[in-house]
Amino acid sequence: MNLTLKIWRQKGPKDKGKIVDYKVNDISEHMSFLEMMDVLNEQLINSGEDPVAFDHDCREGICGSCSMFINGRAHGPAEGTTTCQLHMRSFSDGDTIYIEPFRANAFPVIKDLVVDRSAFERIQQAGGYISVNTSGNTQDANAIPIPKEDADMAMDAATCIGCGACVATCKNASAMLFVGAKISQYALLPQGRVEAEKRAKNMVAQMDAEGFGNCTNTGACEVECPKGISLSNIARMNREFLTANLKK
Numbered sequence: 001m002n003l004t005l006k007i008w009r010q011k012g013p014k015d016k017g018k019i020v021d022y023k024v025n026d027i028s029e030h031m032s033f034l035e036m037m038d039v040l041n042e043q044l045i046n047s048g049e050d051p052v053a054f055d056h057d058c059r060e061g062i063c064g065s066c067s068m069f070i071n072g073r074a075h076g077p078a079e080g081t082t083t084c085q086l087h088m089r090s091f092s093d094g095d096t097i098y099i100e101p102f103r104a105n106a107f108p109v110i111k112d113l114v115v116d117r118s119a120f121e122r123i124q125q126a127g128g129y130i131s132v133n134t135s136g137n138t139q140d141a142n143a144i145p146i147p148k149e150d151a152d153m154a155m156d157a158a159t160c161i162g163c164g165a166c167v168a169t170c171k172n173a174s175a176m177l178f179v180g181a182k183i184s185q186y187a188l189l190p191q192g193r194v195e196a197e198k199r200a201k202n203m204v205a206q207m208d209a210e211g212f213g214n215c216t217n218t219g220a221c222e223v224e225c226p227k228g229i230s231l232s233n234i235a236r237m238n239r240e241f242l243t244a245n246l247k248k
């Protein structure tokens, strides 16, 4: 495949940034999208130009770092797929592909396609943990009976990889799907009930402090989430938050 790439180039946080055109030729349909980007970067390095900065780590859909907008969609055209899992067979010879960073006030651009998603880390630090007795007398987690349905829902919520596609896709740049998933994975399990009230209040407060928008129930986040995180997690977060505030 021969392709035209229109890529957002931005030297740093204060640079205005612009779309720059590149050509890549002889791209195999079996390559991943990031391998195609590697081909472009080798081309740029060989010609003495600055390679395109983009985030990646696991390249198997679990770390959540390969965030970019491809032809106007977070992680590109395939359903339930991160950018690193997207293959070039999703495109055709002669295509023009637009590649841009995730855009949200709370995710400022660092360079090119790399954005600062440390706001998610700060939300996690505000309550995304449990207290566990590590004295040597710790109760085996398997000894605590948990209804299968709850365990399944907690596991589904825990599959959130913190990629930020929900925020980048939402017209309000809301982080509620992410925060809802993180609160739910603990709220559904007995181990998570100890700090449940504090967690709901603190994580929501941190989310607001980071400048994410509010949820207006559009549902775009659920559609574009590569892990299929359900909107029901937002409803659970709202219930947890309301209950916590009614108690005190």
Ligand code: SF4
Pocket (backbone or CB within 6 Å): 159, 160, 161, 162, 163, 164, 165, 166, 167, 177, 178, 181, 221, 224, 225, 226, 227, 228, 229
């Ligand atoms: S909820 Fe989905 S889209 Fe949002 S951060 Fe988690 S995995 Fe990514």
Ligand code: FES
Pocket (backbone or CB within 6 Å): 055, 056, 057, 058, 059, 060, 061, 062, 063, 064, 065, 066, 082, 083, 084, 085
């Ligand atoms: S590089 Fe880890 S999810 Fe894509």
